[in-house]
Each structure stands twice: as structure tokens, then as C-alpha cells.
Amino acid sequence: MSSFKGSYSYSVDSKGRINIPAKMRKNLSPDANDLFIITRGFETCLFLYPNDEWIKVEHSLRQLSPADPRHRYVTRTLLQYATESQLDGQFRIIIPKELLQFAKIENEVLILGMLERIEVWNPKVYSDYMTAQSQNESYESVAATVFKPSQE
Amino acid sequence: MSSFKGSYSYSVDSKGRINIPAKMRKNLSPDANDLFIITRGFETCLFLYPNDEWIKVEHSLRQLSPADPRHRYVTRTLLQYATESQLDGQFRIIIPKELLQFAKIENEVLILGMLERIEVWNPKVYSDYMTAQSQNESYESVAATVFKPSQE
DNA sequence: CATCATTGTGGGTAAAAGTGGGGAATTTTG
DNA sequence: CAAAATTCCCCACTTTTACCCACAATGATG
Numbered sequence: 537m538s539s540f541k542g543s544y545s546y547s548v549d550s551k552g553r554i555n556i557p558a559k560m561r562k563n564l565s566p567d568a569n570d571l572f573i574i575t576r577g578f579e580t581c582l583f584l585y586p587n588d589e590w591i592k593v594e595h596s597l598r599q600l601s602p603a604d605p606r607h608r609y610v611t612r613t614l615l616q617y618a619t620e621s622q623l624d625g626q627f628r629i630i631i632p633k634e635l636l637q638f639a640k641i642e643n644e645v646l647i648l649g650m651l652e653r654i655e656v657w658n659p660k661v662y663s664d665y666m667t668a669q670s671q672n673e674s675y676e677s678v679a680a681t682v683f684k685p686s687q688e
Numbered sequence: 689m690s691s692f693k694g695s696y697s698y699s700v701d702s703k704g705r706i707n708i709p710a711k712m713r714k715n716l717s718p719d720a721n722d723l724f725i726i727t728r729g730f731e732t733c734l735f736l737y738p739n740d741e742w743i744k745v746e747h748s749l750r751q752l753s754p755a756d757p758r759h760r761y762v763t764r765t766l767l768q769y770a771t772e773s774q775l776d777g778q779f780r781i782i783i784p785k786e787l788l789q790f791a792k793i794e795n796e797v798l799i800l801g802m803l804e805r806i807e808v809w810n811p812k813v814y815s816d817y818m819t820a821q822s823q824n825e826s827y828e829s830v831a832a833t834v835f836k837p838s839q840e
Numbered sequence: 841c842a843t844c845a846t847t848g849t850g851g852g853t854a855a856a857a858g859t860g861g862g863g864a865a866t867t868t869t870g
Numbered sequence: 871c872a873a874a875a876t877t878c879c880c881c882a883c884t885t886t887t888a889c890c891c892a893c894a895a896t897g898a899t900g
Binding site: 573576578593594596597598602605608609610611612613614615616617618619620 | 692693695731800802803818822825827828834
């Protein structure tokens with residue numbers, strides 16, 4: 537099980553390649569086979585799953601019935617953005633143009649560790665997001681309601 | 689087990705041939721023997737099953753009762769339009785005119801990975817479908833039902 | 841502090857992928 | 871049985887991708 541953490545500023549080169557930070561590489565399971573699945577995330581960022589973690593997402597999609605119209609919509613919505621990408625010899629992945637455009641990414645990215653997944657943001661978009669969130673409600677007060685005692 | 693994903697824009701040539709995206713080819717089981725079964729899908733698209741996955745569809749059809757009129761109707765509809773097609777040397781399949789007409793496909797197609805099957809759409813039909821569906825349920829609310837905390 | 845390994849970044853090139861079309865082989869049709 | 875049409879199997883061209891190599895900057899080591 538992965539446990540990505542931290543934030544890193546990295547560059548995107550002209551071929552759409554992004555380096556995976558060395559500290560995150562050390563968190564990769566051998567089961568991932570250096571294969572990532574990149575997809576659209578929440579807000580305006582990209583989710584990056586190592587293959588072994590993506591399989592869990594896929595498992596919940598496989599529970600859906602192909603005969604149910606709403607289930608078909610869910611599967612299509614989720615899978616249409618998903619792309620596989622293999623680490624190259626320099627531990628970089630290629631992110632397709634469409635996904636870069638969606639996340640408004642140009643030359644610089646912010647890479648965030650989020651336990652089972654990695655998030656990739658346009659740094660400006662991320663700081664705007666953080667500013668907006670903290671103006672609604674302080675980090676402390678959100679945390680107070682999020683971390684509730686378990687119900688058992 | 690296949691796990692097709694992603695969406696790809698490809699062209700249909702004058703002979704009705706469509707290329708199978710390289711990333712999807714890599715997901716093909718050797719058991720498929722480069723043989724596909726194409727049939728009518730739901731929502732005006734075509735379903736494309738590699739042979740090994742089609743066998744599972746057939747298996748579930750065999751579970752249906754020949755004595756039930758509604759079962760017979762479903763089985764006939766699915767099988768009536770099913771066609772086999774072998775990959776050519778350039779990894780393309782030929783789609784019969786009748787199926788292209790059914791899906792309103794002309795020069796361009798959208799190819800969607802849907803885990804065990806591949807869907808082929810007229811791009812316009814797909815974007816209309818997505819627009820209509822997303823009025824009811826946005827990407828984020830769909831994604832929220834799939835990206836759930838792990839059950840431990 | 842000098843040396844060496846690792847990391848992040850850039851770019852060139854051979855291979856693969858996507859697309860189009862010719863012509864032989866096969867089937868269909870009058 | 872010959873003509874027409876269709877299918878299949880190649881070949882060819884352009885674009886994209888994968889796989890190298892290179893190098894400066896950083897960090898680790900004795």
C-alpha cells in the first residue's frame with residue numbers, strides 16, 4: 537500500500553514529461569510495475585495512481601452492471617479521462633495534452649502526495665484553491681469536524 | 689481479463705476500417721487471437737469485444753431461458769447484429785456498413801475503453817449524450833461515488 | 841573538501857503507430 | 871463462364887512515441 541506525502545515543484549518539458557520525485561519513487565510498490573494511471577481529479581487537478589492502487593478503483597467500477605443506463609454513464613465518465621503511462625528510463629511519465637489542458641498546466645507543476653495517489657496541479661490554481669478554502673472556513677475548524685471519533 | 693480505458697479520436701477510412709489504439713492492443717489477451725466481435729451497443733454506439741471477453745457474454749446469454757419471450761427478444765437482438773472481425777496486419781478491424789449506419793458513424797470515431805469492452809461512437813453523438821447526462825449528474829458527483837475510502 | 845553517485849532536465853534518433861491505397865485472390869452476379 | 875464487385879494481403883508514407891545519451895545541480899561519502 538502506497539503512502540505518498542509532501543509537495544514538490546517540478547517542471548514540465550516540451551514533450552509533456554513530468555519527473556516523479558525520488559522520495560515518491562521509493563514509496564512505489566513493485567506491484568505497480570512502474571505503470572501509472574493518470575486521470576481527471578476533483579477540482580482542477582490530475583490524479584496519478586500507481587497501477588496497484590488503480591486496480592482498487594477499477595474493482596469498484598467492475599461492480600457496476602453494463603445493463604444499467606446510469607452505471608454505463610458512471611463508467612464512461614470515469615474511464616474517458618484515464619490513460620496509462622509507463623515510467624521512462626529517467627523516471628518520468630508522459631501526460632497527454634488533453635489532461636494538461638484540463639488542469640491548466642503549462643511549464644510548472646505542483647506535485648502532491650495524497651497517500652494512495654499523487655496529485656498534479658498548476659501551482660497558481662492550487663494556491664487560489666487553498667486561499668478560497670481557508671476564507672470559507674479555517675483549517676482548524678474544518679479539521680475539528682472531519683476527525684470525528686469512530687462510531688463504535 | 690481486459691481493462692480497456694481512455695478515449696481516442698481515430699479516423700474511419702473509405703473501406704470502413706478502424707485502427708485499434710496501441711494502448712488498447714497492449715491490453716488484449718493472447719486468448720483473443722486478434723478476433724473481435726462487434727455488435728450493437730446501448731445509446732447509439734457499437735460494442736467491440738475481444739473474443740475471450742465475448743465468450744463471457746455468451747455465457748450469460750446461455751443463462752437466459754429459451755422459454756421466456758422477453759429473454760428470447762434480448763438474445764435475438766444481441767446476436768442478430770453480432771459480427772466477427774479479425775485484425776489485419778496494421779491492427780485494424782473492418783466494421784460492416786450496417787453497424788456503421790446504426791451508430792451514425794462517418795469519417796471520425798471516438799473509441800472508448802470500458803474495461804471488458806471497447807465502445808465506438810460518432811463523436812458528436814457522444815458529446816450530445818455526455819452533455820445531456822451531465823445535466824443530471826456532474827463529473828464530480830459521479831466521481832464521488834467511485835473514489836471512496838478503502839474499506840479497512 | 842574532493843570525489844562520486846543520484847537527481848532533475850533537455851534533446852536526438854530509431855522504432856512504432858496511424859493512415860492511405862494498390863492489386864491479387866475470392867466471391868457474387870448477370 | 872465471364873464480368874463485376876468485394877475481401878484480403880501487402881506496401882508506402884507521415885507523424886508520434888519510446889528509448890537512448892548527455893549534462894548540470896544537488897546530495898552523500900570517506
